[in-house]
Amino acid sequence: MNSRRSFNKLLLYIFVLIGITISVFPFYWMFTASTLGESDIFKVPPKLIPDGNLFNNLSNLMDNWPIWRALLNSIIVSGITTITTILFAALAGYAFAKYKFKGRELLFSSVLLIMMVPTQVMLVPMFITMMNLDWIDTYYALIIPHLVTPFGVFLMRQQMISFPDDLIEAARIDGCNDFGIFFRIVLPTMKPACAALGIVTFMQQWGNFIWPLVVVSSKELYTLPLMLSMMVQPGQVVQYGQVMVAAVIGLLPMLILFLLFQKHFVSGIFGGSVKG
Amino acid sequence: MQTQIEKSPELAPKQPKQKKKFRLLNLSPYVFITPYFLIFAVFMLYPMIYSFVLSFGQWRAGTTTFVGLENYKKLFADPIFWDSLGTTALILCIQVPIMLTLATLVATVINSKSLRFKGAIRLGFFLPVLIDLVTYSLVFSLLFNETYGMINQALGGIGIGPIKWFSDGTWAKILIICAVTWRWTGYNAIIILSGLQSVPKDLYESASIDGAGKLTTFFKITIPMLKPVILFCAIISTIGTLQLFAEPFNLTGGGPRGETTTVILYLYDKAFGSFDFGLASAGAYVVTTIIGVLSYFQIKLSKGGEI
Numbered sequence: 272m273n274s275r276r277s278f279n280k281l282l283l284y285i286f287v288l289i290g291i292t293i294s295v296f297p298f299y300w301m302f303t304a305s306t307l308g309e310s311d312i313f314k315v316p317p318k319l320i321p322d323g324n325l326f327n328n329l330s331n332l333m334d335n336w337p338i339w340r341a342l343l344n345s346i347i348v349s350g351i352t353t354i355t356t357i358l359f360a361a362l363a364g365y366a367f368a369k370y371k372f373k374g375r376e377l378l379f380s381s382v383l384l385i386m387m388v389p390t391q392v393m394l395v396p397m398f399i400t401m402m403n404l405d406w407i408d409t410y411y412a413l414i415i416p417h418l419v420t421p422f423g424v425f426l427m428r429q430q431m432i433s434f435p436d437d438l439i440e441a442a443r444i445d446g447c448n449d450f451g452i453f454f455r456i457v458l459p460t461m462k463p464a465c466a467a468l469g470i471v472t473f474m475q476q477w478g479n480f481i482w483p484l485v486v487v488s489s490k491e492l493y494t495l496p497l498m499l500s501m502m503v504q505p506g507q508v509v510q511y512g513q514v515m516v517a518a519v520i521g522l523l524p525m526l527i528l529f530l531l532f533q534k535h536f537v538s539g540i541f542g543g544s545v546k547g
Numbered sequence: 548m549q550t551q552i553e554k555s556p557e558l559a560p561k562q563p564k565q566k567k568k569f570r571l572l573n574l575s576p577y578v579f580i581t582p583y584f585l586i587f588a589v590f591m592l593y594p595m596i597y598s599f600v601l602s603f604g605q606w607r608a609g610t611t612t613f614v615g616l617e618n619y620k621k622l623f624a625d626p627i628f629w630d631s632l633g634t635t636a637l638i639l640c641i642q643v644p645i646m647l648t649l650a651t652l653v654a655t656v657i658n659s660k661s662l663r664f665k666g667a668i669r670l671g672f673f674l675p676v677l678i679d680l681v682t683y684s685l686v687f688s689l690l691f692n693e694t695y696g697m698i699n700q701a702l703g704g705i706g707i708g709p710i711k712w713f714s715d716g717t718w719a720k721i722l723i724i725c726a727v728t729w730r731w732t733g734y735n736a737i738i739i740l741s742g743l744q745s746v747p748k749d750l751y752e753s754a755s756i757d758g759a760g761k762l763t764t765f766f767k768i769t770i771p772m773l774k775p776v777i778l779f780c781a782i783i784s785t786i787g788t789l790q791l792f793a794e795p796f797n798l799t800g801g802g803p804r805g806e807t808t809t810v811i812l813y814l815y816d817k818a819f820g821s822f823d824f825g826l827a828s829a830g831a832y833v834v835t836t837i838i839g840v841l842s843y844f845q846i847k848l849s850k851g852g853e854i
Contacts, residue, residue, distance in 0.1 A: 283661075283662065294674055294729065294733065295671050297687065298678070301682075313695035317700055358582075359583050362580065363582070363583035366576035367580070370573065370579075381592075382587075385592070388838065391811045392598075392790070392834055393598060393831070394818060395828050396598040396828065397594050400597070419586050453579070463741070474677065478679025478680050478793075480681050480793045496681040496793075499681045499682060499685060522677065529677055
């Protein structure tokens, strides 16, 4: 029994080791390549140890591409849409999970239905809508269509459906109104779900590529992924050192954000409310 | 309020009935869904309807002329459309099952009590989630470069290769599958992990009191409790794979000879390459229908899920 257990443990750690290597190595290579000179990136055998060219690559990047502007644009677009998505999705998710109202089934089916429709599929009519609103090449086009996602509503509804009705009833008996119940009782216990949705949304917007590709044409409105893709388009002289520096700059905010919010994934969804 | 309290002994049995009636007329749920509904109506529902109209028309400089089923006929007669659909289906059928199995495995491993260095391990597995699609496509194009890439150099070291990741259609598809799996396994693991953590601990406790082994607990408690979550992952992965775009666009450019052109890449080319908005809209509706049918069967197949 004991040896079998340690054998299982060994298997567990081997699985972990292989998995981690596969998932981390591309990052290591990305950071390393950002510090290498252009000719060292495609070397045989590969150069795996960081070199001192990071700031050289960075200053070349700053000369050729609006990297800081792109970073700022990505932060503005992702930040705003994340906050509104959490709030609006939680509101709607709560209504779908805990109220019986006329049209609920139909509306919720429409959430599911629209979730099945890829945003890419709506690209053409959305593009024409943007033209009609005269929003092409503006922040409006980048932000407003993404203020809330059906995915968010679905996720929130799934999380809130298991929220104990007793707690809501108790609050109602204590004289709390519907908005009070939502903001003071339900939402605080949904912090892990909000954090999860927040990170997913921020990530989605941070990496949103096809939409900026379609609605943005001026360099001032480039988001990071769009700028990166433009850097390697046919016709460009591709400088991989600069590309990798830009990639690292785009990755760092996500990394920091994840480290800050990581614990919300770990603590149980219900940790705070029922068990005290 | 005062009078209600006074009367309460008499009213008590009736209260539940009254409450239900009151809730039916409650306006708050409508207020709650209003922000979502506005965005939904303007930027989702309207474009969807507009797209449907467009698919029967030809768009020229802001005006649409009705052409009937012409766009659909043109679409179905285009072998490139069928190829792109086939490529997408092939990637879907191979990639999604592999990824969901891996994701469940990863989530279970991270959730297991006996594991040490949990924080670091979790971060390691989740790291690919943080990188955006364009960036990792570029990193992968470096790593898998046929002549200088690290992967082929490593494989060459053990006598394999050089593998034609970009110039052979089959290998290019495998490259895309590897890339997508690398990127999305951690994402699905996050969702499955949050499901794992919301399984009531009492269930495990009573199972262990009843003498259930680890495997039994996993298949009799964990998996059934996870069913809605895994179903959710399966649906979003299917939708995600059907809209595969950034990877073929940035990694393989749809090549070689169009062999990694996914259906969305095809539609993008039609819409913004040759500005055939009508054909692209017709294609969009075909893809939407496929997604709808697939999702319907996935939900039906795993009935009992929370939908």
